Amino acid sequence: MAVTDFLCRAETRRVLWVMGGVFAFSILFQFCELPYGNFIGSLFSGLNFNRMNYVNTQINFTGGFDEKISRNDSIFSIESKKSGGNHSYDSSGVELLKPNTNLAPERAMEFGNIFKGNNGNVAPMLDEQNKDDNIVPLPSDIESPPLISSPPQVDDNLIAPIATQIDEVTVIVVPLNSTNATTQLMNSPAPSVSHRHVDTDNSTALASPHNPNEATGLLRNDHALSGNGSTMTKRTPAAKKASVECVVSISEMTNMLLRSSHPSNLLTNPAWSSAGDEVLLSAKSQIESAANNISDPGLYAPVYHNVSKFKRSYELMEQNLKIYIYKEGKRPIFHQPKLKGIYASEGWFMKQLKASKQFLTDDPNKAHLFYLPFSSQTLEEVVYVPGSRSFDKLKAFLNNYLDLIKGRYPFWNRTQGADHFLVACHDWAPEETRREMANCIKSLCNADLREGFKFGKDASLPETNIVSTNPSRSLGGNRPSQRKFLAFFAGSMHGYVRPILLKHWQNKDPMMKIFGRMDNHDYILHMKSSKYCICARGHEVNSPRVVESISYQCVPVIISDNFVPPFLETLNWETFAVFVQEKDIPNLKSILESIPLRRYLKLYNNVMKVQQHFLWHPEPVKYDTFYMILHSIWYNRVFQIAS
16 A cells, blocks of 8 residues: 555656656747747737737837847847837837937938738838838848047037937838738938038039038948048948939939929919919920020030020029018028038028029019028028037928918918929038928038929039139130140048049059149149049039039049039030949949040030039139029929919
């Protein structure tokens, strides 16, 4: 009997050990395999345990959102998110991210709809006014981009917010059990932050050798100068802000502009008609039917798309255009233009328009256009809070001004701003005016297709670094036979293009004069002694070298993908400039050498023919920069009027 009892107890202990082992193995298995944080709760799902409701383990890039995550002090990790609280999910388990409005504008990216993981339906993400923007879903195993270190600052009022993290890379939060992710390119561009702080750079002609830096919060394939002057390459972000999927060549831009420069979605029907509308409709008809035999000894037909239409449009502008300048706005941001420096184009335009008796009217009921007279440069200097990395105050300032205009006058509401325009050269202008002033005609130096530049509405403003009250002095250069260098560039290593240019061509060929910074005197001599002058973008697409090259009769070679050159609706840029895609920098010399001498001489001659359009004078001169900017704005407004 005792033996029997012992055997029974031994058998019971064996069963208990087996059960315990199975239980422990189950716990271990769930710990290793299941995606739930509270893994024990999953064993007892039928009981009344307060199981944590994790939806899925998720992967998230910090792209300006409330939750910041890290892995080894990088900017990416895997973490679980609780349902409830401030988080919301769609039916497929995809978390709908919300921008953190306390972060810099480059962090608080404009997103509208986010695509669900498997069913392809679109879930609204933000409020109604953001519905046109899309987020870019990326695979969950994407490589983490590194931090971008802050560039050295200098003592100047133009120091911009410094980006310390990649912000343009934004990834949809995807469940780990999702088998695929729908990828969609953005239909409209994410806001970008452009950082220009004053630094030494070569930019002359109408400029000082101290060219404000051209920087942006996102550097694609970026390089920075190390202490010894060599370049250090920073890792490339996984995604680049884009409203276009690829590089658009200048030929394609021209075709887009001429074929559909004023598409139906830009046509406006005012809430009520005015006498000015009839003038614009008549001008539109006359421009479209302009005879091809119109000539002007001051215009060289080959450098224009259609010299007859340009001539007729220009004449109608001179005869009819009336502009009302709003008196509201306190100085110095309003009505007090800056006339020197890298952003001087906006100031010279404001100064000369205010002095114009031909185009201004004191009766807004007679106006065809309404000018918003603010300085984007002074706005940054006065309103921006250094170190805040936020555009909120700048945007709020302009929005408050616009609310004042809307409240005092009926004209904005008549066209929703389509007959209002602004002229702004600061790199931040596209972002500052992106929403409330979306319908305005914008004349911008930062004319980038990836920044949302719209053909048929917006105009490209020539960037001119002005240091003299007479910017047109010291023009010209050597004759072609005396231009002994094939190509020339000198400047600071801003952005990702210039370091690549120097890597391939600095000290590599005696005919390719490619340098870093250079003193002002030698810079001018090289421009006047070179056949081609390289206009390589900095951190933004625009550069004063385009105007400088034309001023010194050096054929500009523009290396800046998706840059919309000034006055493209009028000028045929391929007749006086060379465009080289950034990817073709290694072949730069062979590209230039492949241009026949006869072709080069035509380019050189045409540069001289268009030079008049890129000059500022103390008093406006027919066809000069002031009139050409005004014509671009006039022309776009004329063709926005619905017939």
